[in-house]
Amino acid sequence: MNNQDLYERIKKKKSFLCVGLDIDIDKIPNFLRKNNDPIFSFAKSIIDATSKYCIAYKPNIAFYETYGVDGWKALEKIIDYIKSEYPDIFTIADAKRCDIENTSRRYAKAYFERLNFDSITISPYMGKDSVEPFLKYKDKHTILLALTSNSGAKDFQFNQCNGKKLYQQVIESSIKWQNSQQLMYVVGANHTDLISSIRRIVPDNFLLIPGIGAQGGNLKQISQAVMNDKCGIIVNASRSIIYSSNGKDFEKTASISAKKIKDEMESLLNDKKII
């Protein structure tokens, strides 16, 4: 999938919403916990309830690793389910991996070949050769952490070097790497004041924006600050959608929560004359 394909899907669905599948068994409805495979059952229900309103799903790998082999089985089933039932939906492995070239090749193989994700999030700390094994897959997207939404972002990402902050340098360096049109960047929704300057460095690349919903970021502000004429952003919400109820009505409330965000996105896409 390339940027143009993503753009077409955004226009068709009038949405740039990604639903984060951060599945915690302690938070899913009680009656589902008795199920043989509670993680997959919950994910399937959430996917069926929200797929009309989103263009992407983002399983957060930490949540699956917590459940060991059962978690991995569920993850494989979830990605297979999305690929077979909703083949138009973009899939993001939120893994934030990072390692030497020889090891990154293995992570790329795990997520792009075995699990067949369309993209993966990557930490840039180890530099070019740690990221290039992912970039070699020309039909996949590699999503670099740039400016994250957490409080620790200020610890190192704002370090100034030759007049540039670390996150700026990460972006500027990465655009010189091979196949860099397939790069996306993670920028937290709380960085409304800085995101326009990031857009100037990468006018055409997609930004993956977490931090609306439970983390408090404002969809309208961030979208107006950074959308390009092909949208160019994917905005993620996890907890505020998937845990909007833990009762029997969880599918309905998840659907309503996703639709509400999608409606706001449709209006923003209209304002920008994208649809």
Added chain:
Amino acid sequence: MNNQDLYERIKKKKSFLCVGLDIDIDKIPNFLRKNNDPIFSFAKSIIDATSKYCIAYKPNIAFYETYGVDGWKALEKIIDYIKSEYPDIFTIADAKRCDIENTSRRYAKAYFERLNFDSITISPYMGKDSVEPFLKYKDKHTILLALTSNSGAKDFQFNQCNGKKLYQQVIESSIKWQNSQQLMYVVGANHTDLISSIRRIVPDNFLLIPGIGAQGGNLKQISQAVMNDKCGIIVNASRSIIYSSNGKDFEKTASISAKKIKDEMESLLNDKKII
């Protein structure tokens, strides 16, 4: 396990060797591939053959993820095997994880509770709140990437900010975090010229040093540059030990390769009057 425990084990075994369990089915002896569980069978043989000569094992999680559910099953079996047969051995999940606090808690649970590793490697890009969920486990070690052995280390880790390079700032900031005596730092064996300055910042913390063997680092040089009076280093070798032969004699050659490094380490510990 605390630093004193590790020190006692180093003295007892006259070694500070960590064997990296980067298991690639394409590289293990042919006859083992026909086995029902080739990853575990190979790992068990390597562990039995080398445990006399090392103080730590470090499964590289990427290699297990490549095999999906089978890889995770094998990983769980390997860590259980080490814990039950060689309880004195320190275990390192080479995972290089990194995420917001809410997610890091899940990774900590996965590796410290479910898998019961003694330690995990972590990327510092997302700062304090992404690392503290690991540091909360007072009997575990958290191993921060500082100055890595790969070529991409030069891309961002040497960025100068207020007269300090990024890797130095990572180390200096982290020692102010809670329970920081349980922090270790990854420093590549190729950075012989810089490692003494790192030791001055963290005189008592352990350094995990990859990059000898297949990656070409020099054990004697690096050890002499950075050992403290309680050793204070764990040096890893992976490919040069575990793939020293792919024939029927692989256990014997792995044992010989590990013993050779251990003998050099014993001599270095003697020179330093640690044993």
